[in-house]
Amino acid sequence: MFILLCLLHLQYVESKVIYFLPHSHDDVGWLDTVWNIYDNGPGVKNIISSYSTALSKDSGRRFVQVETIYFKKWYEEQDIETKQMINKLIINGQLEFAAGGWSMNDEATTYYEDIIDSFTGGHTYLYEQFRIIPRVGWQIDPFGHSSTFAYISYMMGMDGQYFARIDQIDKSERLKNKNLEFIWNPKPGIELFCHINYRHYSSPPGFDFDPLRSSPEIQSNQVNQKANQLLEYFGQQANYYKGETIVHTLGDDNEWSSAESYYKNIEKLIDNINQKNGTQQIHFSTPHQYLKRLNQQNLQYSVKFDDFFPYSDNHQSYWTGYYTSRISFKGYVRQLSKEFQQIKTFLSKQISYDNIKDEDELLQLLSNHNQNMGIVQHHDAITGTAKQFVNDDYIKLLQQSSTLLDQYMRKHVSILTEQLLEYKNYEYHTCYYNKTISECKQLDVWLNQNKTVLLALLMNQNRIIKLPVPNLHYTVLDENNISLNYTLLCDNQDCVLYFIIDEDNIEETQFYKIIPSIDKHPFNTKRIQISINDDTDLSTILNNQTKTNNTFKLTYAYYVSSSDYRQPSGAYIFRPDGQLNPYGNIINSSIHYDDIVTELIIKRNDVTTKIRKYKHLQDEYEIETFLDSIEFINKSGKEIVMLIDTDIENNDTFYTDSNGLDLQKRVKNYRETFNLIDTEPVSQNYYPVTNMILLNQTNGQTVAIINDRSQGGTSLKKGQIELMIHRRIGTDDRRGVGEALKEDIDDPKCQKTNTCNNKKGISQTLFHQLVFFQNTQDPNKARKIQLREDMIALKYFAEDFFSKFNIQKNKVIPQSYLDEIVVLDEDSISKIRIEPKQQYFIVRIHNLQEVGIIDFQLPKSVQYYQTTMNGLMTIEEWQSTKLNWQTLNKTKTQIQVNSFQVQPQFISTFIILR
Numbered sequence: 001m002f003i004l005l006c007l008l009h010l011q012y013v014e015s016k017v018i019y020f021l022p023h024s025h026d027d028v029g030w031l032d033t034v035w036n037i038y039d040n041g042p043g044v045k046n047i048i049s050s051y052s053t054a055l056s057k058d059s060g061r062r063f064v065q066v067e068t069i070y071f072k073k074w075y076e077e078q079d080i081e082t083k084q085m086i087n088k089l090i091i092n093g094q095l096e097f098a099a100g101g102w103s104m105n106d107e108a109t110t111y112y113e114d115i116i117d118s119f120t121g122g123h124t125y126l127y128e129q130f131r132i133i134p135r136v137g138w139q140i141d142p143f144g145h146s147s148t149f150a151y152i153s154y155m156m157g158m159d160g161q162y163f164a165r166i167d168q169i170d171k172s173e174r175l176k177n178k179n180l181e182f183i184w185n186p187k188p189g190i191e192l193f194c195h196i197n198y199r200h201y202s203s204p205p206g207f208d209f210d211p212l213r214s215s216p217e218i219q220s221n222q223v224n225q226k227a228n229q230l231l232e233y234f235g236q237q238a239n240y241y242k243g244e245t246i247v248h249t250l251g252d253d254n255e256w257s258s259a260e261s262y263y264k265n266i267e268k269l270i271d272n273i274n275q276k277n278g279t280q281q282i283h284f285s286t287p288h289q290y291l292k293r294l295n296q297q298n299l300q301y302s303v304k305f306d307d308f309f310p311y312s313d314n315h316q317s318y319w320t321g322y323y324t325s326r327i328s329f330k331g332y333v334r335q336l337s338k339e340f341q342q343i344k345t346f347l348s349k350q351i352s353y354d355n356i357k358d359e360d361e362l363l364q365l366l367s368n369h370n371q372n373m374g375i376v377q378h379h380d381a382i383t384g385t386a387k388q389f390v391n392d393d394y395i396k397l398l399q400q401s402s403t404l405l406d407q408y409m410r411k412h413v414s415i416l417t418e419q420l421l422e423y424k425n426y427e428y429h430t431c432y433y434n435k436t437i438s439e440c441k442q443l444d445v446w447l448n449q450n451k452t453v454l455l456a457l458l459m460n461q462n463r464i465i466k467l468p469v470p471n472l473h474y475t476v477l478d479e480n481n482i483s484l485n486y487t488l489l490c491d492n493q494d495c496v497l498y499f500i501i502d503e504d505n506i507e508e509t510q511f512y513k514i515i516p517s518i519d520k521h522p523f524n525t526k527r528i529q530i531s532i533n534d535d536t537d538l539s540t541i542l543n544n545q546t547k548t549n550n551t552f553k554l555t556y557a558y559y560v561s562s563s564d565y566r567q568p569s570g571a572y573i574f575r576p577d578g579q580l581n582p583y584g585n586i587i588n589s590s591i592h593y594d595d596i597v598t599e600l601i602i603k604r605n606d607v608t609t610k611i612r613k614y615k616h617l618q619d620e621y622e623i624e625t626f627l628d629s630i631e632f633i634n635k636s637g638k639e640i641v642m643l644i645d646t647d648i649e650n651n652d653t654f655y656t657d658s659n660g661l662d663l664q665k666r667v668k669n670y671r672e673t674f675n676l677i678d679t680e681p682v683s684q685n686y687y688p689v690t691n692m693i694l695l696n697q698t699n700g701q702t703v704a705i706i707n708d709r710s711q712g713g714t715s716l717k718k719g720q721i722e723l724m725i726h727r728r729i730g731t732d733d734r735r736g737v738g739e740a741l742k743e744d745i746d747d748p749k750c751q752k753t754n755t756c757n758n759k760k761g762i763s764q765t766l767f768h769q770l771v772f773f774q775n776t777q778d779p780n781k782a783r784k785i786q787l788r789e790d791m792i793a794l795k796y797f798a799e800d801f802f803s804k805f806n807i808q809k810n811k812v813i814p815q816s817y818l819d820e821i822v823v824l825d826e827d828s829i830s831k832i833r834i835e836p837k838q839q840y841f842i843v844r845i846h847n848l849q850e851v852g853i854i855d856f857q858l859p860k861s862v863q864y865y866q867t868t869m870n871g872l873m874t875i876e877e878w879q880s881t882k883l884n885w886q887t888l889n890k891t892k893t894q895i896q897v898n899s900f901q902v903q904p905q906f907i908s909t910f911i912i913l914r
């Protein structure tokens with residue numbers, strides 16, 4: 001008996017089963033627009049039709065479908081027979097959905113809430129249509145992998161994840177040590193199985209039978225030889241993986257539009273190999289089938305803790321430029337994202353108050369915008385690595401769906417105004433984020449016409465409200481007709497009104513009146529010219545009556561983009577040519593003091609900086625940077641950085657966030673899991689700063705910057721934060737996009753004279769929040785600012801016909817079960833996000849704190865249950881079906897919490913039935 005078992009075991013180990021994964025990598029926009037890629041060329045439309053027909057002809061065939069935005073479009077265009085065929089293919093396991101978000105999102109420049117939304121949208125569609133939930137991740141093209149993405153994938157119920165691109169040194173070490181499969185443990189309790197593909201995401205060389213690449217069709221007299229060649233290839237591959245099953249992709253970009261002949265060629269080889277009665281068997285399979293098979297083998301895997309940034313595919317080639325590329329697009333997407341999160345929670349409550357009449361229309365608008373937001377999370381969209389006309393198309397898509405949603409919101413605010421104030425037929429406008437700055441045209445028009453403006457603020461959690469206004473005198477009234485303190489800060493004729501609202505005003509809908517007076521404000525515009533230089537400590541200037549320990553300097557500098565033929569800088573890759581050069585000389589500076597804010601304006605050539613220190617906020621500085629067009633020097637581009645110098649002794653260590661969550665420790669010229677070869681002293685030290693970068697020293701003294709869009713960043717000198725805030729480049733980096741990142745626009749000056757260049761670069765206004773704190777005393781301070789910046793107020797304004805509010809004796813404030821969702825510690829740094837669906841609400845409680853579990857409460861009167869992050873599986877369902885993996889070394893210790901608690905940097909998801 002004993003001997004027999006051993007023999008069986010031996011045979012089991014020696015034989016190899018080879019799984020082929022037929023897939024098509026369909027970029028959701030890149031070299032062409034999203035919907036052209038669907039329609040034209042091989043066309044995703046034809047690809048899906050082709051593979052599904054081929055699948056239906058032979059039950060041994062398999063296919064992996066990934067981008068749900070494309071599949072949904074295709075499915076909606078099919079007749080009933082085709083739909084039935086698809087359902088059959090799904091049920092019998094021939095067609096498997098991997099990943100299943102709207103697009104295959106980037107992992108460096110995306111914010112965590114947008115990733116969650118893209119998955120939730122795609123998965124909900126697949127579930128409603130086919131009753132399936134993808135259980136395997138498929139991130140075979142993104143340029144680096146984030147801890148937060150691993151966390152989100154795990155919480156979506158993924159049993160494992162496939163990657164292709166990791167740092168080339170890391171890959172060669174993993175090959176050597178049979179570590180291409182491992183467990184990723186980015187944070188306590190999250191243990192995601194990862195598989196790194198053997199050869200990118202292509203077919204074995206010589207075995208790609210798609211018309212796009214077309215290995216020659218296999219003739220009958222070649223079958224045996226080709227089969228042996230294939231077996232030899234897999235024999236090599238088998239040396240690098242631990243399991244008795246090996247897996248390989250079959251396909252590439254936009255392949256499988258001639259699926260029948262692709263399958264047929266491969267089948268000739270499969271039949272030949274399988275008939276040999278050798279130890280090798282080969283089949284078409286799916287990513288999840290492979291995971292299940294591997295999981296049964298009870299192998300043990302090494303554990304990885306840190307993330308996969310930065311990505312490099314060559315000693316000269318660090319893909320760290322795309323962290324910053326296309327600043328205006330990145331800013332626009334982040335702004336829309338913040339608004340969308342607020343709108344969804346707001347409307348959920350309105351639904352629960354029974355205050356929404358045309359709910360189907362509303363859910364449709366939300367769903368459309370969710371899809372477009374999902375599209376732009378694609379790894380060639382938000383990254384800034386698509387062609388210019390494709391990027392313009394992304395903006396158009398976003399404008400379409402956000403404008404429709406905005407129209408709905410404006411109508412709804414008008415209804416609320418009637419309900420709450422008894423003002424009838426108010427027509428609302430809103431501010432638009434244009435390419436340069438937020439713009440509120442109609443507000444300007446009305447105020448200039450001496451008209452009172454009614455301002456409705458939804459979801460406001462901020463004490464300071466800012467509005468761009470004309471240079472006039474104003475009265476600002478709250479609903480009790482109390483005149484609020486305000487200030488007007490002008491830079492020439494561009495003025496911004498800042499007013500402070502009561503800390504206790506936490507109502508979801510707040511109204512204010514802005515009443516102009518033609519008299520110019522006598523003192524507000526008063527500025528004192530001061531003299532500063534790049535070495536001036538700005539903290540002492542901004543806090544001239546208080547003592548602080550925060551010393552900081554702010555300068556701008558640039559790298560010349562390398563145009564070296566071996567590796568030029570481009571949309572993906574950042575490769576500087578030499579050291580930093582100063583950018584912009586100080587022309588003049590002025591300061592303004594009042595009871596609300598101190599504002600320092602520093603004008604340089606090409607850069608205007610406004611630094612604000614609000615009276616009620618200690619040790620915090622708001623830095624607004626206006627960047628004018630970057631000019632080329634002899635066709636070479638420039639990459640502009642902002643440098644903040646502090647006294648912090650950070651010992652070559654700094655921290656950057658992961659999609660807005662968990663801070664990742666970074667050490668200059670060092671990698672946690674492999675031996676870095678020092679080839680690109682600047683670029684190899686750049687990391688994605690999606691939301692935050694932080695330095696600290698042993699006594700806890702800390703500085704952090706919270707940004708308003710994704711950027712690349714590092715710390716190369718003691719106490720210095722370096723953030724790349726813009727780049728304009730004259731070369732392509734040869735990673736496929738085939739365009740230089742110029743972002744040309746017409747130079748308005750050229751219409752008047754013929755002497756200037758016809759094109760210039762874009763200009764942009766950026767915001768950074770700079771904060772100093774004691775990490776040991778107040779570890780959540782930077783997170784508090786992140787929260788404040790996320791919870792932006794939705795602003796709507798209308799021409800007002802009354803100069804005072806009616807004091808309302810019994811203003812009815814609606815209440816519903818959704819208002820009973822509360823985090824118990826009011827001061828905790830947390831978010832409650834609610835998303836409406838037809839039958840239920842998805843409620844997510846985010847604990848943004850670095851330290852401290854939060855406790856929350858759910859409504860007593862309604863039915864709810866805890867789910868995976870997409871809201872589609874109960875925790876029990878997930879736990880009972882998930883694959884568990886064995887690790888060779890110890891994983892991070894888990895904190896025990898109950899289901900009404902959330903650990904720091906975790907999110908809990910619940911379904912509340914309606």
Ligand SMILES: *[C@@H]1O[C@H](CO)[C@@H](O)[C@H](O)[C@H]1NC(C)=O
Nearest residue numbers: 271272273274275276277278
């Ligand atoms: C392979 O084995 C099967 C039965 O085990 C047998 O019927 C078949 O003839 C064999 N084929 C070859 C090519 O040896």
Ligand SMILES: *[C@@H]1O[C@H](CO)[C@@H](O)[C@H](O)[C@H]1NC(C)=O
Nearest residue numbers: 433434435436437438439440
């Ligand atoms: C955006 O708004 C700013 C400020 O009003 C204006 O100067 C700029 O021309 C606008 N840009 C575009 C592209 O509309």
Ligand SMILES: *[C@@H]1O[C@H](CO)[C@@H](O)[C@H](O)[C@H]1NC(C)=O
Nearest residue numbers: 449450451452516517518803
């Ligand atoms: C502006 O409007 C106010 C109130 O409607 C009025 O008292 C005032 O005279 C107006 N001023 C001008 C210059 O029109």
Ligand SMILES: *[C@@H]1O[C@H](CO)[C@@H](O)[C@H](O)[C@H]1NC(C)=O
Nearest residue numbers: 482483484485486500502595
């Ligand atoms: C306005 O500022 C003054 C002086 O700082 C203060 O006394 C007053 O309470 C403030 N008013 C409001 C409504 O905040």
Ligand SMILES: *[C@@H]1O[C@H](CO)[C@@H](O)[C@H](O)[C@H]1NC(C)=O
Nearest residue numbers: 528530541543544545593594
């Ligand atoms: C310090 O600030 C006050 C206003 O708070 C201002 O009047 C004064 O001029 C400032 N002093 C210097 C030296 O800048």
Ligand SMILES: *[C@@H]1O[C@H](CO)[C@@H](O)[C@H](O)[C@H]1NC(C)=O
Nearest residue numbers: 546547548549550619699701
């Ligand atoms: C400055 O730092 C010292 C020592 O770290 C500390 O005792 C003091 O309270 C700090 N002062 C301020 C104003 O933060």
Ligand SMILES: *[C@@H]1O[C@H](CO)[C@@H](O)[C@H](O)[C@H]1NC(C)=O
Nearest residue numbers: 649650651652653667697698
């Ligand atoms: C600085 O970092 C090095 C290596 O990361 C470490 O060995 C050393 O203890 C650190 N020094 C301080 C003062 O933290």
